[in-house]
């Protein structure tokens with residue numbers, strides 16, 4: 001595999017800082033698997049598009065039928081020939097193991113695929129001894145085996161020590177580390193939480209530094225949503241709903257929403273006290289589809305929003321502008337996953353893919369976005385309101401910054417998602433080639449807010465391939481206040497990276513709506529794992545903070561992290577990602593050279609400033625031959 005590194009540090013020259021190398025050693029090195037894409041036959045224009053594959057047979061049905069058929073065969077053989085009675089032993093063994101698999105609750109794969117599922121565990125067991133002979137195997141994508149194993153161990157509360165020393169090459173370019181202190185501190189037992197919500201907000205929220213990133217009910221199964229919500233409640237962190245709206249499962253209520261007479265509005269009225277007492281903290285995400293606060297025509301419904309936003313476990317509101325895996329593209333829920341209940345919940349027609357529009361209908365300028373933020377804050381009774389985006393054109397974000405200065409309206413938080421972010425379903429080229437990677441986007445947002453003098457009024461939340469406490473620290477060092485994880489939380493739920501989220505065949509019941517697969521995910525087992533994972537990750541982060549001689553994660557700075565450059569030298573992260581001086585965007589004379597052009601053209605009155613996009617070409621009518629007949633067609637002129 002050839003990996004071309006594409007690190008272009010903010011304010012630095014565009015000369016690649018990292019060398020061409022064989023594999024990234026740390027997520028901070030952004031990589032672009034060019035060779036693989038170019039050689040992939042699916043990529044070639046003259047090849048057919050790949051078919052959606054991966055439909056799993058119903059494992060439980062397969063087991064039941066095979067057990068019954070073989071049982072009848074064994075009984076028949078024994079009647080015809082008494083010596084054949086010994087065949088009952090393997091049959092009993094087979095059936096016994098299968099029944100045990102279906103009734104146990106720890107392993108979803110075994111519940112969903114009795115007997116046959118054991119092969120996966122055997123393969124897992126043999127993997128490490130065989131790796132000595134057959135190569136590395138850590139090249140799994142998008143998350144390596146090592147990253148996933150770390151999450152599984154933390155979620156199960158397994159031992160987290162490593163024998164024999166690090167497996168990383170500490171001299172490889174891109175290797176990253178933090179220096180310890182001779183005056184190391186005893187790690188704090190409890191994480192000091194952060195206040196979100198400025199003076200414009202009446203109900204500030206205390207957030208943990210590690211929360212569940214937005215994943216809709218629809219993309220995830222009801223059991224996955226239930227387990228994440230109960231895990232959030234147990235661990236005291238938040239779950240973002242994703243753009244699919246609020247469901248009973250986001251309030252820890254396991255209710256049959258597929259029942260024909262189920263009424264969502266009644267559910268929220270009738271269960272008010274129950275959901276307040278039992279639900280975990282939520283960030284309600286509002287995407288372009290306005291699911292959960294949508295009129296019949298697909299517009300934003302202020303009254304419905306106000307009713308639901310006031311629910312006590314809804315702690316913050318997040319307007320979704322874009323997401324790293326598919327920026328510039330609306331959300332997609334494949335029709336295979338759209339049950340009647342989900343269609344009713346989202347107020348969309350059943351039987352077809354759900355495509356959210358790429359942009360919001362309620363605003364089309366930076367100023368309009370902030371007015372919408374203000375409206376949501378008022379309608380919710382003063383809860384913190386922010387927005388989520390993957391950084392795209394820099395002048396667009398700077399336009400939002402100018403709008404903040406001009407209107408005096410500030411979001412309470414901004415969530416920055418990296419181009420490396422995950423999704424349930426997205427067009428492949430959007431996931432591969434669109435959107436700023438997290439580290440670059442995060443530093444840019446941090447700098448922009450610092451430059452306009454508002455960094456201390458707005459919290460920055462980061463998401464993009466965070467799996468462990470050290471990952472969290474690197475994002476905090478680059479400018480985040482808090483970090484979200486989506487896929488790592490899925491691993492805590494038992495996801496095995498089967499890459500079937502868009503087919504409705506997720507074998508672990510996490511990202512499917514097939515009742516037989518969903519049933520395999522035992523909520524009571526998995527919610528504890530989610531809480532364990534979050535707690536262990538925060539604990540690990542606090543231990544590193546203590547070893548570095550710091551009392552709180554808020555004291556981490558980019559200069560405290562070291563990275564090996566292409567010459568093999570040790571550089572601190574602040575030299576790779578320099579910060580701009582506070583307030584430097586406020587006076588023309590102090591605007592940093594790197595931001596000058598974007599800052600000058602950015603405007604509060606349009607996401608795309610006038611003159612930036614070349615004019616559309618004039619259309620002219622041309623006579624073309626279609627099936628041998630002349631026809632008029634509108635084409636672009638020179």
Ligand SMILES: Cc1cc2nc3c(=O)[nH]c(=O)nc-3n(C[C@H](O)[C@H](O)[C@H](O)COP(=O)(O)O)c2cc1C
Nearest residue numbers: 213214215242243421422423424464465485486487
């Ligand atoms: C199954 C799935 C569904 C997602 N749904 C949403 C969504 O509804 N809204 C959103 O803003 N992001 C969504 N995301 C993106 C995540 O919230 C997150 O921003 C991104 O995956 C980066 O985090 P990660 O690297 O920890 O997964 C989804 C991701 C996954 C894997």
